[in-house]
Amino acid sequence: MVHRLEPLVIRHVHRLPSPVGPAGQGAVAARQFDAALMSVGFKLSAELLARLSGLSEGTVVDTAVRTLGTVREMVGDHVRHNVYFVDFPANVPDTYDFWMRCVAEALADDAARPSVLEQLSDGLVNLLTLPSYGRYQHTYTEMLGHHEELIAAAGDRMTVLHLGGDTDAEVASLYLALAGSSTPLGEEDLRDLRVLAGHCVDAPQPETIPVRENRAVVNEARLKAGAELLLDTVTDVLRLACALSGGDVSLQAPTRFRALSRPVRRALLAGLDTVVAASPAKLADVHAHREAWKRLGERLHPHEYPRWPHAADVFAVARRDKEARSFDSRVEELLGMNDITGAAKLLKSAPGKLFRSLDRLLRLALDQDERLAVASAAEEVVGEVSGRVVLSVREHLANRAQDTGERRVFVNRLGRAWVTEDDRPPVLPPERERLIAVLDAEIRRRLPAPGHLLIDPDVLDVALPLSGRASAAGLGVLPRGSLSPVDGELLRFFVYWKEAERRTDYDLSALMLDAEFATVCWLAYTNLKDLEGEHSGDITEAPEGASEFINLRLGAVRGDFIVPQVNIFAGEGFEEVEESFFGFMLREGEQQGRPFEPRTVRMKSELRGPGRVALPLAFLRGPDGRWRAKWLHLYLKGTPVANRVEENRVSVATLLRGIVQREQLTVRYLTDLMDATTTTLWDGAKVPDGPVTYIGLQRPDGLHPDSRILTPENLRDLIPA
Known part of the structure; x- marks a missing residue:
């Protein structure tokens, strides 16, 4: 298990868990390991090289074999990259001449000639029918013989692997970072979290798990281990059921629910019953995913468990046998009556929804008083909104200037993109500027004091990772x-x-x-x-x-x-x-x-x-x-x-x-808001002696051990809670 989790640590934080083994004379093997790493663009830190040098040669070799396999896959060197034109980029032919050569070779081929002649008589040849088109004409080894050895250059990439703590500590730290992330994880990170959650179910847990998809993955591991589930909404139970069926915990795609064992059905129904009993109003959340709830009910058989009547209410609402008016319907009713002030007042009880509705409310407002009421409502509850939502709204407002007619880019959670003309009325300058000032002040308040801030200038234009997707x-x-x-x-x-x-x-x-x-x-x-x-x-x-x-x-x-x-x-x-x-x-x-x-x-x-x-x-x-x-x-x-x-x-x-016309919130935006005692733009030379908050594309060697280090691998930690 330890060796299975080691690649996760290397991929996510570029640290090698401290190798364990008998002491010995591993210096020669460690230097050979370092040289092998350099051939694929990686290098051991001085501290890690020293650690390996004090271990036995066998331990170093075993560590090297495992690590090299991981980093080669990270960079794409785990497969053989052949090319069609053996001398590429030299001697690439003209396209038309190449196609004619393929036709000539096909005509010289007894098996291919009849088909090619028939196509030529029709005046059109399908390239895919030509024997020499689209398939490698030489082996990978033959291709290598046509290319000289790489000449090293100062600009070649060199990614440093640093010495980590023991494997258990590194795994636990990575689990806490992923599970407690304040932003949604990408698909690969979510898969890694599932592995880590199963391993760390008895280890310390994050104080909070703000992202619901992460909570579903953690609950899956806890359910299998018989631990208490982390549930506070009925939708948490639905996400968990999706996770158990190998489905989409984001609930964006329908899940085909599997047959569930009796103990699992009891755990899910008991969790539902507890949530609804504590807050019956949460039944209103069922409406957002009624069809999924109805399909899940067919697997859970709630009628077989009369001791959990509140759980049965969930499925009654899904079937519309029981009424549970949703919060959104109450908001829509007020908007339908053009009561913008009333809608803003109601939305204050759900600050996240209010902030996601700000643009719409401001556009629907009929006069200055209503716009003022919307802005005032947002200002009153901004402290209760997650940092990710605050930053998302800040970026949105930055792109809602008064001028209209710009292109509007849509990107869904899966990366599918499309563009339309932006025909929305503008958000007028007084409210837009007031809200931007409120959001900037709130973000500044939440950012921790960085002390000495050391910044790699190349990271300043990196967009804030508001979503792993x-x-x-x-x-x-x-x-x-x-x-x-x-x-x-x-x-x-x-x-x-x-x-x-x-x-x-x-x-x-x-x-x-x-x-x-x-x-x-x-x-x-x-x-x-x-x-x-x-x-x-x-x-x-x-x-x-x-x-x-x-x-x-x-x-x-x-x-x-x-x-x-x-x-x-x-x-x-x-x-x-x-x-x-x-x-x-x-x-x-x-x-x-x-x-x-x-x-x-x-x-x-x-x-x-x-x-x-x-x-x-x-x-x-x-x-x-x-x-x-x-x-x-x-x-x-x-x-x-x-x-x-x-x-x-x-x-x-x-x-x-x-995309180019859109303004992004970047690392520069947050560092400008930070209250640093000293700010230094790092020039790649010697790092400061004392602890710093370092933000850059890659961690430098030699930082003080008490430094806080933020690189693309953990840049999500920069997003305030």
Whole structure:
């Protein structure tokens, strides 16, 4: 179990739990371990290297084998990345010449010739029927023989692994951080929490579990261990039932409830009975998920347990055999009577709902007095609203200036995106500015005093992680809306996928746009090379896994935006394949090496989302000529088959325009509100001797042990409760 949990700690906090074993002379093995790590862009901290050097050689070797497997998967080096054109990026042919070569080779093939001749007589040839198209024409080993060894460069990525505490302490700390997170977790983090919750059910628990999805996962582990459940609403029970059935604890997608054992049914019904008995008004929450409650009732058989009558009331409300008027219906009744002041007064008893309704209330208000009543109600209860909601409303108001006609970008919880014109009336300046001032003051009040604040300047434009779903699992990944610098002469994208059951064809493309978001050019299987760079060649099936690359010379790019995308041409979706991920590398102009070099990888993210077109991020050229990455984590619906960059370039450009125009709350916003004794922008040189609050993209070596450290892996801890 200990070794099974160790990779979770490494992935989440970049710490290696303190290795345990007999003392010995492990210095040589430790240095070899460090060298092996450096080949994939990782390195041991000085403290961790010293710890390993004092252990036996066998202990160091065992630790190295486990750790190398974990970090290689983190960066995408656990699979073999082959390319269609063996010399890529050199000697990539002209697209038309390449297609004609494939036709000529097919005509020389006795088996393929009749089909090709028949197609030629009709004037149209299907590339997929040509034997030499879309399938690797050489082995991975043969491809390696065409590439020189990577030349090391100062700009290569180096991620430091630090020494952690003992494994149990590190696991417990990670569990508390994930379970007690004030923001929703992404899918991978939620899966990890499920594993940790089962291991830590008897360990110390967070003081509160504010995110309901997290609570459902924790309750699942507690139920299996026979511990007391953490329930305060009827919906907590519904989420738990979804977790037990392997369903969606966010309740966004319907769950097919499994047959439940009698002890589990008794536990759920007893929990429901306790919640409703303590507060009958909570029956009103049933209306939001009536159909799910009715399906669950078929599994729980509440009529068999007359000792829990309050639980039976839940299902009676779902069937509409019992009335329980919802809070939302009372609010809607007041709004239907144009009683905005009355609605605001009622919503004060549910501060979170009030804040989520502010825009609507202010738009419906008929005069200044009603707008003043809404703003006053918000000001009175702002201290009772979660920090995540306060920050979300603050960001929303920043984008609700008086001017109308801007594009409105919608992104759902799964990353599906679409754009419409914003035809809403504006939030008028007096109330907007008053509320922004109130929210800023409240956030400032909640932020802890950081003492000496040490900031990596590159983190200042990182968007606040108000939801784990606004990001993707992976290495070097930042929340949607973040900006990060891009330093290097060569930019190389990659996608890897492995089909599960049927032929699957993913196509990597890159769209170049000018300052007005008009198309300049693109690189894809239909345009293998241009002034900007080269495509590695189309792979049309992936039973053993497949990769595609695009190589770009940033100095040659025409235009101001680069938008890489992964289009599903045929086969399984991003959530159906056995594995799929995207990333990018940065190299200096003279660096050699294989098409995929792990220590040049700056970002690798999982592709797991709805839709048939993935937009992981975009690259923006600034006024100073420097490039920066803009993180998107978006999916477009696309078409069932044959998605191509040429067909979706208009919708991609429209979406990008809306994203670029939107103002994000960033780390800079929070650090400007912090009451620090000293603020230092870290230049990468020696760190201060005393304890600091450090905020950066990567933890520096040598920080004082009493320092508070915030990096992308735990940046959610920056969000005040």
